[in-house]
Amino acid sequence: ASVAAKLGLQVTLVEMSDRILQRVAAPQTSDFFRALHEAHGVTIREGVGLERLTGDTHVTGAELSDGTTLDVDFVIVGVGIGAATALADAAGIVNDNGIMTDSHGRTSAPHVWAAGDCASFPYRGGRIRLESVPNAIDQAELVAENIMGADKEYVAKPWFWSDQYDVKLQIAGLNMGYDRVITRRSDADSVAFWYYRGDELLAVDAMNDPRGFMVGRRLIEAGKSPAPALIEDPNTDLKALLKS
DSSP states (O other), X not given: OHHHHHTTOOOEEEESSSSTTTTTSOHHHHHHHHHHHHHTTOEEEESOOEEEXXXXXXXXXXEETTSOEEEOSOOOOOOOOOOOOHHHHHXXXXXXXXXXXXXXXXXXXXXXXXXXXXXXXEETTEEEOOOSHHHHHHHHHHHHHHHTTOOOOXXXXXXXXXXXXXXXXXEEEOOTTOOEEEEEEEETTEEEEEEEETTEEEEEEEESOHHHHHHHHHHHHHTOXXXXXXXXOTTSOHHHHTTO
């Protein structure tokens, strides 16, 4: 949407969830990017799905679930992916939201390993499947070492990014199970949302705030959780928190 809008196109974004970014971010982050896109002329339709596309030789319309129709010249569809488990299924390998592995990358079949977007692995007492470039690289490198006998456990360090207009979104950690969000503003153009579960820091969404992202990421990886009041205080030196 941001690329199309920057090219001068009239853009309508249709989101079937109640809000954009609902699956991956808090309402605060959704509100930030909704306002950003609307400021660039993008129309956002939330809580409505696509029923069908219409047209003869090419698409000319999009019929939505609320009965409205959009006149369109072209459509970009982004609906996510599913793990490619057909080969594992045929081989009788156990799947659990992806090809199930242990902490070393082994599947339920002897001498068979899995890594990347298709692999479901242990993480903080549960199981996750990470769809990200850093995970695909890091996990594949470790599994390759383990195939050669290294016997190392994979400790995921989730992080993600997105560039939209002049805003760089950087996410560290996973916000699953958060119960509050702390807002920290560095200046008028930078803001970060820090996710906590109780007193435990889970994740950080940083918009044009590379320092907040890097400090948050290092804190999460080190298992450190500074008091939320410290994060909210603009006078707190974030780097000093790494030494505490």
